[in-house]
Amino acid sequence: MIFFNTACPRNCYSTCSFKVGIEGGKVKLVEPQPLNRATPEGICLKGLSYVERANSKERILNPLIRKNGVFVPIDWEAALTLIADKLTSFKENYGSHSVLFYAASGTSGLLNDVNLNFWRMFGGTTRVYGNLCWPAGLEATHLTLGENKHNVAWDIENANLIVLWGKNPAETNIHQMIPIEKALAKGARMVVIDPRRTQSAEHADLLIQPKPGTDALLALAVAKLLIEKKQTDQAFIMNHVLGFDAFKQEVLQVNIVEAARVTGVPLNLIEKLAHLMGTIQPMTLVAGYGMQRFSNGGQTIRCLLALNIITGNIGKPGACWHYADLQGDVFSKLKEPESYFPDPKADEPFRRVIPTARLGETMLKLSNPEIKMAWVERGNPLAQNPDSLKIREAFRQLEFKVVVEQFMTDTALEADLILPAKNMFEQSDIISSYWNPYVQLKQKVVEPAGEVKPETEIYYLLAKKLAFAEDLIQQNIPEPDDASIEAWLEKELKPIEELSLDKLKKGPVLAPRMQEIAFSDYRFSTPSGKIELYSEQAKTRWNVSELPGYEAISENDKSNFPYQLMTPNTKNRIHSQFGNLQVIKVLDPFPYATISEIDARQKNIRPGNKIKVFNEVGSLELKAKIDASLRPGVVVIYNGYWHQEGACPNSLTKGQETDMGHGTAFHDTRVDFCLVSRK
Amino acid sequence: MRYAMAIDTKKCVGCSDCVVACQTENDVPIGYCRDWVVEVTDGTYPQLETEIRSERCNHCDNSPCVRCCPTGASHYAEGGIVLVTKNECIGCGACIQSCPYDARYTHPDGYVDKCTFCMHRVKKGMEPACVAVCPTKCMYFGDLDDPNSPVSKILKTRKFKVLAPEAGTKPNVYYLI
Numbered sequence: 001m002i003f004f005n006t007a008c009p010r011n012c013y014s015t016c017s018f019k020v021g022i023e024g025g026k027v028k029l030v031e032p033q034p035l036n037r038a039t040p041e042g043i044c045l046k047g048l049s050y051v052e053r054a055n056s057k058e059r060i061l062n063p064l065i066r067k068n069g070v071f072v073p074i075d076w077e078a079a080l081t082l083i084a085d086k087l088t089s090f091k092e093n094y095g096s097h098s099v100l101f102y103a104a105s106g107t108s109g110l111l112n113d114v115n116l117n118f119w120r121m122f123g124g125t126t127r128v129y130g131n132l133c134w135p136a137g138l139e140a141t142h143l144t145l146g147e148n149k150h151n152v153a154w155d156i157e158n159a160n161l162i163v164l165w166g167k168n169p170a171e172t173n174i175h176q177m178i179p180i181e182k183a184l185a186k187g188a189r190m191v192v193i194d195p196r197r198t199q200s201a202e203h204a205d206l207l208i209q210p211k212p213g214t215d216a217l218l219a220l221a222v223a224k225l226l227i228e229k230k231q232t233d234q235a236f237i238m239n240h241v242l243g244f245d246a247f248k249q250e251v252l253q254v255n256i257v258e259a260a261r262v263t264g265v266p267l268n269l270i271e272k273l274a275h276l277m278g279t280i281q282p283m284t285l286v287a288g289y290g291m292q293r294f295s296n297g298g299q300t301i302r303c304l305l306a307l308n309i310i311t312g313n314i315g316k317p318g319a320c321w322h323y324a325d326l327q328g329d330v331f332s333k334l335k336e337p338e339s340y341f342p343d344p345k346a347d348e349p350f351r352r353v354i355p356t357a358r359l360g361e362t363m364l365k366l367s368n369p370e371i372k373m374a375w376v377e378r379g380n381p382l383a384q385n386p387d388s389l390k391i392r393e394a395f396r397q398l399e400f401k402v403v404v405e406q407f408m409t410d411t412a413l414e415a416d417l418i419l420p421a422k423n424m425f426e427q428s429d430i431i432s433s434y435w436n437p438y439v440q441l442k443q444k445v446v447e448p449a450g451e452v453k454p455e456t457e458i459y460y461l462l463a464k465k466l467a468f469a470e471d472l473i474q475q476n477i478p479e480p481d482d483a484s485i486e487a488w489l490e491k492e493l494k495p496i497e498e499l500s501l502d503k504l505k506k507g508p509v510l511a512p513r514m515q516e517i518a519f520s521d522y523r524f525s526t527p528s529g530k531i532e533l534y535s536e537q538a539k540t541r542w543n544v545s546e547l548p549g550y551e552a553i554s555e556n557d558k559s560n561f562p563y564q565l566m567t568p569n570t571k572n573r574i575h576s577q578f579g580n581l582q583v584i585k586v587l588d589p590f591p592y593a594t595i596s597e598i599d600a601r602q603k604n605i606r607p608g609n610k611i612k613v614f615n616e617v618g619s620l621e622l623k624a625k626i627d628a629s630l631r632p633g634v635v636v637i638y639n640g641y642w643h644q645e646g647a648c649p650n651s652l653t654k655g656q657e658t659d660m661g662h663g664t665a666f667h668d669t670r671v672d673f674c675l676v677s678r679k
Numbered sequence: 680m681r682y683a684m685a686i687d688t689k690k691c692v693g694c695s696d697c698v699v700a701c702q703t704e705n706d707v708p709i710g711y712c713r714d715w716v717v718e719v720t721d722g723t724y725p726q727l728e729t730e731i732r733s734e735r736c737n738h739c740d741n742s743p744c745v746r747c748c749p750t751g752a753s754h755y756a757e758g759g760i761v762l763v764t765k766n767e768c769i770g771c772g773a774c775i776q777s778c779p780y781d782a783r784y785t786h787p788d789g790y791v792d793k794c795t796f797c798m799h800r801v802k803k804g805m806e807p808a809c810v811a812v813c814p815t816k817c818m819y820f821g822d823l824d825d826p827n828s829p830v831s832k833i834l835k836t837r838k839f840k841v842l843a844p845e846a847g848t849k850p851n852v853y854y855l856i
Contacts, residue, residue, distance in 0.1 A: 029703070041814040048699040048812065170692035174814050177692055181815070199692045199718075202729050209725060571694055582709040583699050598724060628720050629727045 001028055005035075005507050007431055007440035008047055009424050010574045011105035011133070013173035015433030015440070016043045017508045020050070020425065022445050027054035027425055035507035038153035038436030039175045046574060049583045054423055054446075058580065059406055061450025064418040071418065076451065076461070079417060084465040086373060086400045087122065094369035096123035097352045100398075102359075104132070104379025106577065109429030109442065110331060110492050111456050111485070115377065116350075117476035118459040121468050124349025126371060128356040129342045130662030132384060134324065137292040138337035139542075139661030140301035141323050143535045144309070146525035148336060149327045149518040151284070151320040153436045157182040158318030161280040162190040165304055166215065167288030170199035171571040173435065176286070177203070183318075189276060193218070195566065196594075196636065197629030206272060209631040212564045212667060214263040215291045216550035219303040221259035222274045223251045226310060231278030233312025240522055241309055243534020243547065250547050262552070264631070277311055282319035290568055293667040294553055298660030302538070302548035309531055315519040327514040328432035328439055330496055340662050356381075357664040358655040360390030364397070377404035377421070377455060380576045382411040383642050386653035386666055389618055392643075404455060407580055410643045422454040428482070430489055430504065437514045441489075441504035444482060456485070542660040551659075553668055561615045561670035563599070567639040567649045576640045590623055591647030594636040595673065597628040603675060610676040613637070615669065618651035621676055635671055681740075681823040682758040682796055683851040684810070685830050685839065686733055690817035693718055693731040697809035697818070704797060704808035711784050713794040714809055730856075733809065733818065736761060736782040736794035737842065737850030744774035744783065752791075758822065759851060760798055765790045779846040796820070823851070 001021040008016045017036035021029030030050055032042030053059075063079040064071040074082075090098045101119050103112070119125045141148050156162060157179040169176035177200070184190060184203065192201040193208045193215070201207045210218050226232055227248055237244045260267040277283060285308050292301050305321050313319040326336050342353045354362040359381060363371055374395065382392050388410075395401060395414050403415035412418050426448040431440050448454065453461075457480040463473045478488035486501060493499045498512040515521070526532045539546045572588045573579045579588065593613050595605065605611055611624045613635060622637070630636065637649040656665040693716045701707060701714050714735035721728050738761045745753045745761060752767035753774050763774075763783075768790035775783045775791060786792040797807035801820075805811065810818040821828025830853075839853040 041816065042696075042812060044814070045695045045699040048696060048703060051703050170694065174692065174694050177815055181690060197720075197725075197727060197729065199729075199731060202731065203689075203692075207725075583702055586702070586710060586712055587695050587698060596724070628722070628724055629729065630724075632724070 003031065004443050004445045005033060005441070005505065006424070006443050006445065007508065008043060009108045009429065009431045009442050010046070010577065011108070012574055013433070013435035014039055014044065014175045015431065015436055016047055016175070017438070017440060018043045018047060020445055025446055027051055027446060033507065036436065036438055038438070041175065041178060044174055045571065045587070046578045046584075049578060049581050052581050052583050053578070054425055056581065058408070059449065060408065060412070060418055060420045061452060062420055063451070066416050074417070076453070079419065080461055080465050082417065083402060084462060087466065090372045091123060094372055096349070097126045098369040098372040099125040100363070100371045100374040101125040101127055102374060102376045102379055102381060104381065104384070106378030106380070107424060108431045110489065111427070111429045112378070114456045114459055114477055118463060120349045121463065121472055121476060122466070124351065126352045126354060126366070127350045128359060129340060129353040130356045130657065130664065131340045132356060132664045134289045134292065134663065135337045135340045135661030136297035136658035136663040137287065137289060137301040137323055137661070140292070140298040141305060141321070142337055143538050144302060144305050144526070144532055145314070145321070145519065148324045149515065150322045150325045151317070151518050152516050154179045155317060155320065155517065156180055156284050156322070159183050159282055159284040159320070160188050160318065161276055161283040162188055163193065163283065163285045164190065164200055164204070165193045165285060165287050166291040167286050168194065168196075168198035168200045168568070172569050174571075189280060191273060191276060195631040195634050196568075206269070206276070208265050208269050208273060211262070211264040211631070212566060212634060213294045213296065213553040214550070216296060216300040216303040216548070217254070217259050218263045218265055218270065219307055220251055220254045220550055221256050221263070221270050222277060223306055223310060224254045224256065225271060225274035226278050227251060229274070229278055232310045236312030237310060240524070240531050242528045242530040242532045244310070247306065247533045247547055250549065277307060281311070281313070282316055283308070283311060283313045284318060284320040284322055285313070286322040290566065290667065292658065292663060293665060295656060295659055295665040295668050296551045296553060297658040297663060297665065298542065299544055299549055299551060303550065306533060306548050309533060314531070315517060315522055317517055320518065324434045325437060325518070326434060327518075328437045328511040329434075330432065330439060330511050331492060337661050355657060355662060356385060357657045357662070359385050360387050360394045361655050363394035364390070371398060373400040373402070374398055375402045376411055380409045380411045382414060383409065383576045383648050383650060384639070385655075386650055386664055387617060387655040388643070388648060388650035390655070404458070409576065410648070413644070419458060420450065420452045422448055422452055426452065427454040427456070428485055428489060430492065432511070437511050438508035439499060439504065439511055440508045441501065443505065453480075456480070538660070544659055559670040561672045563633055563635045563671050563673065565613070565649070565652060565667070565669040565671045566634055566636045567653070567666055568636065570638040570640065573638075573640040576642060579640055579642065591637070591641045591645050592623040592625045593673070594625045594627045594630055596630040596632040596634065597626050598632040600624065600626045603673070605675050606678070609678055611673050612676050613652065613671050613673045615652055615671045617654055620647055620649070620651050622647045635673060680758040681851065682738065682760055682801070683821070683823045683830050683853065684796070684807075685819040685833050685853040685855055687817040687855040688730050688732045689855065690815050691731045691733060692815055694814060696812045696814055697733045700808045700812035701794075705795070707792075708787050711786070711792070713792070732854055734780065734842070735809070735852065737780055737848065737852045738796060739851065740849035741847060743777035743779070743846075743848060747773045747777045749773065756798065760796050762795055762798065763791050763793065779843040779848060
């Protein structure tokens with residue numbers, strides 16, 4: 001067996017380096033790569049399942065066309081001719097914006113940029129803006145600190161107080177648990193704040209289970225106690241913070257008793273949290289992405305971040321606001337989160353953009369031109385976007401849908417033409433991470449299986465078919481052979497002298513000029529050059545208050561549906577990927593909804609009963625798992641189940657944007673549930 | 680020589696890497712597993728405690744499965760590892776019934792299968808696949824007769840328990856608590 005260095009290109013914090021063992025042209029073994037200081041212990045169960053995923057019999061290995069409702073093989077020449085004819089005809093008859101180009105986070109890499117080059121040459125398409133995951137928090141951090149970066153992943157070891165607020169690394173970022181364990185072994189304290197009693201919570205000294213959507217108020221209550229007890233870092237505030245006095249005035253208005261009632265967190269726990277934050281330095285506050293998937297998500301993140309700011313926990317070892325570290329993203333022309341904003345330049349080929357948070361509803365309403373065709377790659381919008389059944393309805397009205405996929409996902413099932421997608425072992429590419437600060441090469445280690453062609457090659461052949469000018473093709477799309485791909489990547493690396501393909505082949509490389517301790521120079525690229533607790537941009541850009549604040553989710557009060565739906569991520573999948581694999585099915589054999597023991601008792605529901613979860617958007621029938629430790633009033637369905645399994649939670653979520661950053665307010669979803677049958 | 684394993688319930692986060700690594704290493708057929716993760720919650724909301732642990736065959740010193748096997752297929756091998764000789768197993772299932780840990784299953788090919796402590800790896804001086812892959816390093820393996828083995832050393836410094844002690848099986852998988 002020969003081993004190669006590679007790295008996992010999934011939408012995941014860890015972005016592990018690993019070694020892959022190849023024998024007889026097949027992926028046989030996955031082993032740890034200790035050179036990455038953030039992930040030396042090796043990859044998670046999904047990474048281990050690459051052995052099955054790469055060799056799965058269920059993989060789509062050749063182009064398929066729908067004929068009389070069933071998919072049948074079609075050769076590449078015919079498939080590409082068909083696509084070229086459709087593209088030409090839609091463009092001529094309705095304009096290029098009648099084509100929707102949709103790509104998501106299925107696999108990362110620099111070569112993904114080639115797709116936009118192609119579509120730009122085509123004359124543009126309708127595109128989506130926004131993001132399903134994290135942009136409200138990115139924008140909140142960006143407004144406040146000027147940049148999304150944090151201390152290196154292993155610095156948590158230096159913290160004396162760790163607050164995991166809405167993050168469960170035990171499931172979603174297992175490599176973070178190792179430096180956490182080291183800190184705890186040295187005597188650090190840990191608080192977990194989560195409506196669920198997560199696996200991470202078992203390692204904490206204190207678990208606080210607030211009502212979902214009220215985190216901002218909890219943070220403000222803690223801020224008030226810190227200010228009243230004079231447990232703030234006055235020197236830090238004076239030197240580095242804009243707007244503390246205004247923030248203080250606002251925070252002093254908070255009624256702590258009322259905050260305890262609204263958040264559902266007993267007063268003594270709020271005081272305990274404030275006491276820990278006020279007396280233990282340094283603190284690392286790790287904020288997850290769940291709280292910002294509410295319509296008040298951006299403001300919530302600003303409130304949490306304020307706790308780091310007033311206690312001076314920025315820019316020192318162990319003192320850190322830990323949300324996203326984009327220092328490894330050395331190639332981005334656009335710094336996040338602006339890349340999720342609609343393009344302000346209306347004369348661009350992509351001048352028509354629609355929100356990914358409201359994809360279905362917007363597609364149905366679009367006119368002049370109507371969408372006639374969709375091209376989907378690296379994504380599964382029919383399972384992963386909110387109100388996904390409405391997207392399916394919109395898709396079914398299109399005349400022609402092309403889906404580039406490895407497996408028969410919900411989106412692929414709706415296609416007219418499926419093109420087989422490469423997997424991570426079949427083409428080299430360069431990736432970075434939003435958690436560890438490395439630039440990594442994901443190497444080509446096997447030839448594409450069956451008739452699979454990497455997307456760059458599909459675009460290359462399509463460009464030829466559409467008779468784009470040769471010099472344009474040459475500039476914009478690499479030739480399909482391996483040497484041309486490597487040359488293309490080498491060209492991308494060229495501006496950064498510390499990086500080269502040869503170096504990356506030997507293992508992960510720390511991003512040049514990254515700060516091990518973020519903001520240790522106390523330079524903040526905000527308009528004022530200071531940390532902005534008071535942000536005019538918050539007002540001008542998003543029409544929210546200049547100050548962090550709590551706004552109740554209006555839905556929570558007026559809805560007839562009494563339970564809050566949470567759709568967190570599970571260790572068993574990356575969003576809708578991996579769940580179809582047999583090794584994962586052993587661990588997660590059927591979809592379930594988790595309800596609290598107290599709620600279950602009230603409705604006479606027992607473990608394993610079939611229940612119906614429903615609201616005004618839709619309904620789902622699935623098994624009930626009863627969890628004594630879950631906060632009552634909450635229903636949890638992991639995101640990533642497919643409609644084919646009968647349990648996609650996005651049958652219930654509404655298409656709605658967050659207060660800032662064009663994120664998706666999945667968690668503004670209220671539901672009810674009832675017993676269907678005992679089995 | 681007495682092979683044993685210790686699993687730190689305070690460190691295990693239930694990531695299930697051990698389950699997937701075992702399936703790949705041992706070609707466990709789809710739908711079955713030789714090891715699995717258990718989460719047990721005790722108490723009343725919100726005062727609770729959850730124990731997370733990776734379970735498998737306990738390679739007991741006093742194994743009911745070996746005692747009840749009518750053909751001798753279930754036997755003690757070197758270092759006390761309990762094994763099943765495939766071609767001697769008639770698939771009667773008596774051992775499956777007798778095991779208090781539910782550690783055995785009938786392989787689709789008709790014989791009974793279970794954890795071997797990855798004896799094929801141990802013989803080569805390697806750790807069992809589950810231990811080697813564990814990202815939180817919460818599993819320890821080795822020879823209890825060797826005071827310097829990882830398992831002997833950790834059992835000297837930590838409190839531990841075994842599962843179903845009332846069954847009197849004298850298991851060799853220890854849970855650090």
